[in-house]
Amino acid sequence: MSEILKYELKRLLFHKVYLILCAVIVCYSWGLLTRDVILGISNTAPFSEWSFGYYLAKISPILSIMLLFFVTFFYSKQEKEIKGILLATPTSYEKIVTIRYVVIAIGFLIQSGIVALLSFIFLNRFFGYTRIANFIGIIITVLLPTFFLFMGIGRMMGGKKNIVIYGIIMMVLILAFLSLPYQVELFGESFFKGYPLEIGGIEPEFYVPMGYWINRICYSVIGIGLFFLARRKEVRSQF
Amino acid sequence: MNFFGYARVELKRILSKKITWIVMIGAFFSPALSYWLNQSSNTSSTRTSMYLLNPAFVGAFVCVFLFGFFTISEFHDIYKNQMEVFTDAIVSPTIFYIAKLFVLIGFAILAQGMVVLLYFPYTKMKIGAMFRGSLYFEVYFTIMFPAILFSILFAASVYQIVRRADLSFLLFLIFILISFNQKMQQNFLLSWIKPLVAVLSDDFSNKRVMMTVYYNRLFWLCLMIGFCLFSFLCIRKYQKGIIGSFFYHIRKIYLPVLGIFCFILAAFLYQKQPFLDHSPLELDYENHYNINKYNQFLNYSKITAEIVPDVKKGTLQGNMTIELKNMSSNEQRMILTINPGYTISNVKANGKEVLVVDRQNDDFNEKQVEITLPAEKEILLSMEYGGFPREWSITETFQGDRQISSDYIYLDNTKFVPYIKVAPAINYLFEARITLPAHMMAVSFGRDDFVCISENEDGTKTWKLQQKGQGIIFYAADFTSEDLEAAGIPIRFIYSARHKEIMDKINIKETIKEVFEYCDEHIGALSFYGEEGMKLVELSAYSSGGYAGDGASAMAETCFSEEGLTDKNRGASGSEVMAHEIIHQWWGLGNMFMETEEEQEWSSEGLTVYTTYRLMKEKFGEEYAKENYVDLWQEGADKLKNNFYHRYPEYLEKLPESYVALIQNEQRPILKYQVMPLKILKAEQLVGGEEAMDKILKKLFQEKAYSYLTYEDFLNACGLTREDLELE
Structure with missing residues (x-):
C-alpha cells in the first residue's frame, strides 16, 4: 500500500507539469504580495487577517485549477487504458483510486504550503511580522472548502470525460472574475475586501459573520457529498 | 503534392468541421459584445473610442481564447487518434505543421476581414462626421488581428513542444493570465492582447499612439516567430521524443539561427524603444530644482529658433542661436535642458566648436546638456537640435499627447526648443519660427500669438512668434477660430474644424459665457489676459482634462462632446471639466x-x-x-x-x-x-x-x-x- 502511495507521489511531485505549476504559483503569489497586499487591503494593514485572506482568495482559483488539472492526470486516456490491468492486480482498484486522491491532496497541500510560506517570508522581510499562527484559521476557511468542492466535482466529472473538467476550469476562471456577495461566492475575495468596509471604522478587527461560515460549510458539504457519491458510483460500475 | 496542395487538403478538412464555424461565428460577434458592455454610454470618452477602439479590444480578447483553443484542438486532432503514423508517411511533419499553421492564420484573416467589412457601416454611422476609414482599418488590423495571430502562433508552438492537449491548454491559460498581470498591462510593449491605447481622438491625429501599437506588434511578432521557429525544432520525427527530434532538426542550422536572431531582435526592440524616456518613477522635486541651477555669470538678450517638423516621421529639426553675455573673464559652463529624445549637434560659440557633454540624466522628461563657453564677453552661440520627442516614463499608460503628425502637433517647452539655464538680460526677446503644412494653424498657449509670415512654394507656411521668456506650449492643427465675448472679455475660441458641426449644435458659446459670467460675478473681474483677449483651445483627447495659463485655457476634446454637454443629468463630465479649466483663469x-x-x-x-x-x-x-x-x-x-x-x-x-x-x-x-x-x-x-x-x-x-x-x-x-x- 505504502509502496503504491510512494510511487504515485513520485509520479505527481516529480512530474514536469507539477514543477512548472509550482514555479507559476511562486511567481504569481510574489507578484500579488508585492503589488496588492503591500498596499493593505480595504485600509487595513498589509499584515492584517483581511489582507492575508484576500491574498489567499486571489490565489485560490489558481490552486483550484491546478487541483482539477491533477484530477485529469488520473482520468487521462492512457490511465483508462490501463484500468483493465489494474483491476487484475491483487490490490483493489478502489484502494488505488483512494491513494491517487490522497496524492492529489498532498500535491495541493504542498502548493498551499508554498503560497503560505511565501507570504510569511514577505511579511517578515517587509514588516518584520512573525505572528503567523494568526493566519492558520484563515488558511483553513479559505482553502479547505474549495479543496473539498473541486475534489468532489473532479471525481464526479473526471470519471466521465476530461473535457468536462476543462469546461469546469473555464468556469473557475469566469468565477474568479465575477464579484458575488460573500454569502455565495466561492473564493472569498468579496468577503475579505468588502466586509471590513461594511463593518466600518478604522482597522476593523477580524470577524467572520454567520453568512460566510454557512457559505464555507455548504461548499465543503457539497464537495464531500459529491466525492463519496462519485465513489459509490465507481464501486457500483465495477460490478 | 506540394506545400499548397497540403494546405488545400487541410483547408477542406477544417472547413468541414462544425467547430470551425462556431469559432468563426464567435469571432464575428465578439466586437458586438462591447456595445453590450458599454450600454451606459461613456460621455467622457470619444466616439471613436466607444465605437471603434472598444469593439476591437473586446474582439481581440474573445478571439484570443477562441483561436488559441481552436489551434490546440486542431493540432491535437491527428495525434489523439494516433494518425501521425500515416500522415508522417505521406508528408513531412514540418511541412504539415507549416501548412496547418498557414490555414489557421488564413482563417484568422478571413474572420477579421468579415468583422471589418460587416461592422463598417454601423461604426461609420455611430461615429458620424468624425469617422475616418483609414483609422478604422488600422485599428482592427493592428489591435485585433495581431492578437489572434499571436494566440495561434503561441498555441501551435506550445503544442509542438509539449505534444499534449491538456498541458498546452494549461500553458496557454497561464500565458493569458500572465498577460493580465498589472505590470504587464501597464507596460506598452508587454501588453499583447490589449495594447496601451487609452483613448482615440475624434478630432485630431492618433498617429503617435498608433506608432506604439505598431511597435508593440513588431516586438511580439519577433518574439512569436522566434518561439515558433524554436517549436520547429521540437516537431517529432521518426517516432523520436522531444530530445531526439530536437537534435535531428538542429542540423538545419538556419532554424536555431533565425530563432535566436528573432529573440535578439525582440530584446533589442524592448531595450531601445524610442517612445518613452528613462526618467525615474519617483518624483524628487527638491533634487530636480536644485540640480537645475542658473549660471549667474551669464545672461542672454535674444534667443532665436527655427524649427521644421517632419510630419511624416514625427520628428523635429531645429536651429537655435543665443546672444549671450559672459560677465566673468573665465570660461563658463552653461546647462541647457532638452527632451531626452533629442540630440544637440554642431554647437558653435562665435563660430568655433565648443565642448558639449550630454549628461543622459533623464528626469522629469528632460535631460541636461553641458556646454563650455569661451572666456569672451559677447558670445553668439548656435546649435542644431532634433529627433523624436520622447514622452515622460510616468505617462506610459496614457501616451499620445505630445506628437508631431500631419494634422496635429503638440509640443511643449523642451520638446519645442532647448531651455537654457541662464537668466535674461533687462531687454530680452525670444523668437521662434516654424514651418508647417499649409492647412495647419499655429497656436501658442499664452498671451502672444503666432503670425503667418510667409506662404512658401512647397505648400508650407512659416509662422513666427515673439515673446518674453523661453517657456512655450505650441499647438498646430486644422483649427478654426471664433471670437466671442463673455463678461466683457474678448475670447478667441480655437478648435478643430472637424468639431465645428457639433460645437454649433451644442451652442458652446452660451456654455462658455455662463462660466465666465458666474466667475466674474462671484470672484471678480479677470485682468490677466493679452491685448487680443483670452484664448480657449481645444486639444486632443490624449490631454485628458486640460490646464490653464496666463490668458489661455486648454481643454481636451472630451470636454466638448455632444453627449457630455447636452445630457443635463450627466453634468459631472465634459462640460464640468471645461468649466474647471476656465475657472483656473481665476x-x-x-x-x-x-x-x-x-x-x-x-x-x-x-x-x-x-x-x-x-x-x-x-x-x-x-x-x-x-x-x-x-x-x-x-x-x-x-x-x-x-x-x-x-x-x-x-x-x-x-x-x-x-x-x-x-x-x-x-x-x-x-x-x-x-x-x-x-x-x-x-x-x-x-x-x-x-x-x-x-x-x-x-x-x-x-x-x-x-x-x-x-x-x-x-x-x-x-x-x-x-x-x-x-x-x-
Whole structure:
C-alpha cells in the first residue's frame, strides 16, 4: 500500500507539469504580495487577517485549477487504458483510486504550503511580522472548502470525460472574475475586501459573520457529498 | 503534392468541421459584445473610442481564447487518434505543421476581414462626421488581428513542444493570465492582447499612439516567430521524443539561427524603444530644482529658433542661436535642458566648436546638456537640435499627447526648443519660427500669438512668434477660430474644424459665457489676459482634462462632446471639466500658488474645484452638487484618513523607494482634488455661508492675483486656524 502511495507521489511531485505549476504559483503569489497586499487591503494593514485572506482568495482559483488539472492526470486516456490491468492486480482498484486522491491532496497541500510560506517570508522581510499562527484559521476557511468542492466535482466529472473538467476550469476562471456577495461566492475575495468596509471604522478587527461560515460549510458539504457519491458510483460500475 | 496542395487538403478538412464555424461565428460577434458592455454610454470618452477602439479590444480578447483553443484542438486532432503514423508517411511533419499553421492564420484573416467589412457601416454611422476609414482599418488590423495571430502562433508552438492537449491548454491559460498581470498591462510593449491605447481622438491625429501599437506588434511578432521557429525544432520525427527530434532538426542550422536572431531582435526592440524616456518613477522635486541651477555669470538678450517638423516621421529639426553675455573673464559652463529624445549637434560659440557633454540624466522628461563657453564677453552661440520627442516614463499608460503628425502637433517647452539655464538680460526677446503644412494653424498657449509670415512654394507656411521668456506650449492643427465675448472679455475660441458641426449644435458659446459670467460675478473681474483677449483651445483627447495659463485655457476634446454637454443629468463630465479649466483663469495662474512637499494639499485645484462645485450647484441644484461633488470629496477624504500608511507613516520607511513613490503618487491627487475642496467647504460653513465666502474669495482674488496666495493667507482671510479646518 505504502509502496503504491510512494510511487504515485513520485509520479505527481516529480512530474514536469507539477514543477512548472509550482514555479507559476511562486511567481504569481510574489507578484500579488508585492503589488496588492503591500498596499493593505480595504485600509487595513498589509499584515492584517483581511489582507492575508484576500491574498489567499486571489490565489485560490489558481490552486483550484491546478487541483482539477491533477484530477485529469488520473482520468487521462492512457490511465483508462490501463484500468483493465489494474483491476487484475491483487490490490483493489478502489484502494488505488483512494491513494491517487490522497496524492492529489498532498500535491495541493504542498502548493498551499508554498503560497503560505511565501507570504510569511514577505511579511517578515517587509514588516518584520512573525505572528503567523494568526493566519492558520484563515488558511483553513479559505482553502479547505474549495479543496473539498473541486475534489468532489473532479471525481464526479473526471470519471466521465476530461473535457468536462476543462469546461469546469473555464468556469473557475469566469468565477474568479465575477464579484458575488460573500454569502455565495466561492473564493472569498468579496468577503475579505468588502466586509471590513461594511463593518466600518478604522482597522476593523477580524470577524467572520454567520453568512460566510454557512457559505464555507455548504461548499465543503457539497464537495464531500459529491466525492463519496462519485465513489459509490465507481464501486457500483465495477460490478 | 506540394506545400499548397497540403494546405488545400487541410483547408477542406477544417472547413468541414462544425467547430470551425462556431469559432468563426464567435469571432464575428465578439466586437458586438462591447456595445453590450458599454450600454451606459461613456460621455467622457470619444466616439471613436466607444465605437471603434472598444469593439476591437473586446474582439481581440474573445478571439484570443477562441483561436488559441481552436489551434490546440486542431493540432491535437491527428495525434489523439494516433494518425501521425500515416500522415508522417505521406508528408513531412514540418511541412504539415507549416501548412496547418498557414490555414489557421488564413482563417484568422478571413474572420477579421468579415468583422471589418460587416461592422463598417454601423461604426461609420455611430461615429458620424468624425469617422475616418483609414483609422478604422488600422485599428482592427493592428489591435485585433495581431492578437489572434499571436494566440495561434503561441498555441501551435506550445503544442509542438509539449505534444499534449491538456498541458498546452494549461500553458496557454497561464500565458493569458500572465498577460493580465498589472505590470504587464501597464507596460506598452508587454501588453499583447490589449495594447496601451487609452483613448482615440475624434478630432485630431492618433498617429503617435498608433506608432506604439505598431511597435508593440513588431516586438511580439519577433518574439512569436522566434518561439515558433524554436517549436520547429521540437516537431517529432521518426517516432523520436522531444530530445531526439530536437537534435535531428538542429542540423538545419538556419532554424536555431533565425530563432535566436528573432529573440535578439525582440530584446533589442524592448531595450531601445524610442517612445518613452528613462526618467525615474519617483518624483524628487527638491533634487530636480536644485540640480537645475542658473549660471549667474551669464545672461542672454535674444534667443532665436527655427524649427521644421517632419510630419511624416514625427520628428523635429531645429536651429537655435543665443546672444549671450559672459560677465566673468573665465570660461563658463552653461546647462541647457532638452527632451531626452533629442540630440544637440554642431554647437558653435562665435563660430568655433565648443565642448558639449550630454549628461543622459533623464528626469522629469528632460535631460541636461553641458556646454563650455569661451572666456569672451559677447558670445553668439548656435546649435542644431532634433529627433523624436520622447514622452515622460510616468505617462506610459496614457501616451499620445505630445506628437508631431500631419494634422496635429503638440509640443511643449523642451520638446519645442532647448531651455537654457541662464537668466535674461533687462531687454530680452525670444523668437521662434516654424514651418508647417499649409492647412495647419499655429497656436501658442499664452498671451502672444503666432503670425503667418510667409506662404512658401512647397505648400508650407512659416509662422513666427515673439515673446518674453523661453517657456512655450505650441499647438498646430486644422483649427478654426471664433471670437466671442463673455463678461466683457474678448475670447478667441480655437478648435478643430472637424468639431465645428457639433460645437454649433451644442451652442458652446452660451456654455462658455455662463462660466465666465458666474466667475466674474462671484470672484471678480479677470485682468490677466493679452491685448487680443483670452484664448480657449481645444486639444486632443490624449490631454485628458486640460490646464490653464496666463490668458489661455486648454481643454481636451472630451470636454466638448455632444453627449457630455447636452445630457443635463450627466453634468459631472465634459462640460464640468471645461468649466474647471476656465475657472483656473481665476485660480492658479502664474505664481499664485506654490506647491510644497509639506503642504501638498494647498494648490490651485482646491479653490478651482470648490468654485466649479458652486457653479454646478447653482446650475443643477443642491442635491446634484452634493452627489457629484461633496460626497465624492468625503469619500476621498475618508479613503485617505483610513489608509494604513497615512495612519502609520513609519511603515513607509520600511518599504523600498518605488513603493513609497507609488503610495505617495496615489495620495497626492486626493489631497488636492478632494481633501482641500472639502476643507474650503468647511470654511464656508464656519464663515457664515456662501455669500460670506464669496466676499472672502473676491478680496483674496483682488489682493493676491499677482502674488502668492498661501494657505495661511486663506486661513487669515477666513479668520480661521488650521485646526478649525481639520476634517473629522
